[in-house]
Amino acid sequence: MLHYATTVSELKEHFKIRVEIDGTPILVTWLADEVYAIQDRCTHLGASLSKGLVDGHHIKCRSHGAVFDVKTGDLIEKPHLGPLKMPAKQAKTFPIIIKEGSIYIEL
Numbered sequence: 001m002l003h004y005a006t007t008v009s010e011l012k013e014h015f016k017i018r019v020e021i022d023g024t025p026i027l028v029t030w031l032a033d034e035v036y037a038i039q040d041r042c043t044h045l046g047a048s049l050s051k052g053l054v055d056g057h058h059i060k061c062r063s064h065g066a067v068f069d070v071k072t073g074d075l076i077e078k079p080h081l082g083p084l085k086m087p088a089k090q091a092k093t094f095p096i097i098i099k100e101g102s103i104y105i106e107l
């Protein structure tokens with residue numbers, strides 16, 4: 001089912017926006033003229049990825065440094081405390097549809 005998320009112009013202005021659809025927090029990003037949606041909950045301990053640092057197609061969780069690919073949800077770098085690496089899973093991504101300047105997410 002498609003759900004309205006935001007407008008293209010708003011996303012272009014902010015580059016990343018957190019939306020909540022049916023209780024699911026989702027990070028919507030504008031990167032290199034493409035739109036991506038990934039769960040806005042780190043798979044390590046649940047911190048908001050929308051507060052993370054974007055680098056290319058990667059977003060780094062501010063809590064313990066887990067890095068996710070926003071295109072695929074792949075875990076690129078495990079979270080860590082100093083040299084100690086900790087487990088985390090791949091993040092869920094969502095299909096996007098852009099129609100008449102509005103962005104919709106399929107849940």
Ligand code: FES
Binds near residue numbers: 044046047061063079
């Ligand atoms: S909560 Fe994101 S790395 Fe720990």
